[in-house]
Amino acid sequence: MTKSIHMDRLTLGVCYYPEHWPEELWEEDFRRMREMNISVIRMAEFAWAIFEPEEGKYDFSFFHRVMDLAHNYGIKVILGTPTATPPAWLTHKYPEVLNANVEGVLYRHGMRRHYNYSSPKYRALSERIVRKMVEAYKDHPAVIGWQIDNELNCETNVFYSEADHEAFREWLKNRYQTLDNLNKAWGTVFWSQTYTDWEQVHLSRPTISNTPNPHLALDEKRFFSANTVSFAKLQADIIREMAPNHWITTNGTFGHLDSHELTDEILDFISYDSYPQFSTIFPGTDEKPLLDRAWSMKLSNVRSMSPNFCVMEQQSGPGGWVNRMGMGTPRPGQIRLWSYQSVLHGTDLLVYFRWRTATMGTEIYWHGINDYHNQPNRRVREVAQVGEEFAKIGGVIAGTTYRAEVAIMQDYDNEWDGEFDNWHGPLQWQSTNAWYKQLQYGHIPADLITLRTTTTLEDLAKYKVIVYPHPAIMTDETAALLTQYVELGGRLLFGARTGYKDLNGQCYMRPFPGPVADLCGITVEDFTLITGTVPPAELEWKDNKLPMGMKAMGFNEVLQINNPDVEVIAWYTSEYYAGKPALTRRPVGSGSVWYYGAAYSEPVVDTLIKELGLESTVSDWLEAPAEVELGIRASSSGAQYVFLLNYSDQSALVKVKKPVKELLTDSTVANEIQLQPYGVMILETEEK
Incomplete structure (x- = not known):
């Protein structure tokens, strides 16, 4: 199930912090916003100390004045619940609400997100402030929706307070019922770790070599997610009860949080914070990295939860805190480019962060549209251009959805298990990045989808090709679903380390790739992790389609053919397994399943794209x-x-082989067109 925002037109907004500024600036700010076609503001997500300056004493008048003035200018308001930043009186009086590191050392007041979700006191105080806040603002005509907290699991996504250890035990009791079941799931017979009393069970704690039980580590992440969802639900239930006409969202997709479950069970749609320059801080060592364009993969993930969504924070300037995360100033055109990157991938409500750069605090270098001096600048002009364009095309684009026939599949269990398991975790990023990058460069739109227990055959059948690179954890039920997909005509691609673990992260006592061995028609005869002095083997493709000397990266599995239908597509040409199969294809029903015994690299992906016959759906005219x-x-x-x-700082030559309408200029284009550096075009046509 997917949940989308419903907007009549593309809408522009901005994050606004009136508590940072003299009240005399507000009216001028709102007047200028409207001139720029900004009609929505998000605010109050960090204002708990204003709402409740002392315990039990409330004052909601400040933001009433702000909203009254905003309403006079026709500006709608998204309110954030303020639970990301508990005030000093709260953490001082109730230190049990603070989060702790794995050693048990508390994170003290002075930052944000320094609380834990498990503390009964923090839950009670959060419930109370949210209820009071909704009661105060639920009838204000400017309010359209609520953002729960801010960036759940940002800054830290692990929680080790005493309250968390206690909550973990209760979660485990509900999951396993008995200690015998827990001991079996965690394999505690190994190294005499068997538990005989629930009080002996904890979240990860310091161990020799910092190596907790790997099955505990997997369940720990499942608990973190469930606990976060529970905390969000506490707030959402209050808003649903008291303000049923307002929508509910939250922003971001951070670690150890099943954002799909959060969206399905609690939200009306997911929102995202889009900062493409994060992808440029550490550009990586691969050839031709995607850089800021890589943010499209993150937006694709958001789209798998809400085909149409809100970007609650869109980068509008250089970013960085005083002591970390410094990013250079966006070049002329990049803010507009990144805005349309979000729109392409499903954004119908785009909210810039922030209206004006803060003059105090940790984020004094996290720049907004306006500089400290509040005078006109090129960022203001660029956002105003986007506002004008939204006004022109917004009614046409809103509600349309991204189209792709190829999907890269992931799942939370393997993501979380792979964080701790070096024998499959690193392969996932290598393969996903290689596939997404080469599909991007080949102009082949792709979705990033998440396999869940609720995933149906209908969800998968809309894709001609699904790449599920390294699902180490694999159930027989998943294998049956994937078999149906292939039989109906789908083409499915696996990579090394597929199907050797169960849901507890324990290894099957069955030939690899376990549940999908029969589907693939192969088993793994031998294998090696590529590490240290162990080199990757070279590859040869049938008909010599790969360059000489191309290597099989990350992991090498030697495949054994067990079904006469299996065709060997590539084999190893070096190491002791030279001549053995590396890549196979088996026709099944109307489709086919491919198995590659390594991590996917860009050259291998390029060759597979050609082998699969994938190309842009508009290649005949563009x-x-x-x-x-x-x-x-x-x-x-x-x-x-x-x-x-x-995404280039150079003009790009685009060839349009038939006359088509360009929406942003309202003109007809054809033949050869120069797309300006960081330029954007939207061409209107009909589906074939």
Whole structure:
């Protein structure tokens, strides 16, 4: 099930912090916002100390004045519940609400997100402030929705307070019922770790070599997620009860949180905070990295929860705290480019962070649209241009959805298990990045989807190709679903380390790849982790489709053919397993399943893209260089809107082989067109 925001038109907003500024600035701010076609503000998510300056004493008048003035200017308001930043009186009086590191040392007041979700006192105080806040503002005509907390599990996504240890035990009791079941699931017979009393069970604590039981480590992350969802639900239930006409969201998709479950069970839609420059701080060592364009993969993940969503924080300037995360100033055109990157991938409500750069605090270098001096600048002009364009095209684009026939699949169990397991975790990032990057450069739109227990055959069948690179944890039920997908005509691709673990993270006593061995028609005869002095083997593709000397990265599995239908596509040409199969294909029903005994690299992906016959759906009438992202939003009536986003600082030559309408300029284009550095075009056409 997916949940979307419902907007009549593309809408522009901005994060606003009136508590940081003299009241005399507010009216001028709102007047200027409207001139820029900004019609929504988000605020109050860090204002607990204003709402409740002392325990039990409340004052909601400040933001009433702000909202009254905003309403006079026709500006709508998203209110954030203030639980991300408990005030000093609270943490001083009730230190049990503080989070702790794995050694048990408390995180003290002075930052944000320094609380834990498990503390009964913090839950009670959070419930009370949210109830009081909703009661105060639920009838204000400017309010349209609520953001729960702010960036759940940002800053830290692990929790080791005493309250967390206690809550973990209760969660385990509900999951396993008995200690015998827990001991079996965690394999505690190994190293004499068997528990005989629930009080002996804890979250991870310091151990020799910092190596907790791996099955505990997996359940720990499941608990962190469930606890976060529970904390969000506490707040959402109050808003649903008291303000049923307001929508509910929260912002971000951070670690150790099943954001799909959070969205399905609690929210009306998910929101996201989009900062593409994060991808440029550590660009990586691979050839031709995606850089800021890599943020499209994160937006694709958000789209798997809400096909149409809100970006609650869109980068609008250089970012950074006083002591970390410094990012350079966006070049002219990049803020607009990144805005349309969000729109392409499903954003219908785009909220910039922030209106004006703060002059105090940790984020004095996290710049907003306006500088400290509040005078006109090129960022203001660039956002105003986006506002004008939204006013022009917003009614056409809103409600349309991204179209893709290829999907890269992931799941939370393998993500969380892979954080701790070096024998499969690193392979996932390598393969996902290689596939997404080469599909991007090939102008082949792709979705990033998450396999869940609720995933149906219908969810998968809309894709012609699904890449599920390294699902170490695999159940027979999942294998049966994937078999149905292939039989109906789907093409499914696995990678090394598939299917050797159960849901507890324990290894099956069955030949790899376990539950999908029969589907693939192969088993793993031998294997090696590529590490240290162990080199990757070289590959040879049938018909010599790979360059000489190409290597199989990350892990090498030697495949044994067990079904006469299996065709060997590539084999190893070096190491002691030279001549053995490395990549196989088996036809099943109307589809096929592929198994590659390594992590996917860019050359291997490029060869597979050709082998699978994948190409851009508009290649018959449109050509663009690799530097340009191509994606499509389409309506249910058959209209489609082809976005062209130039991430290069050089002009890009685009060839349009038939006359088509360009929405942003309201002109007809054809033949050869120069797309400006960081330029954007949206071409309107009909689906084939």
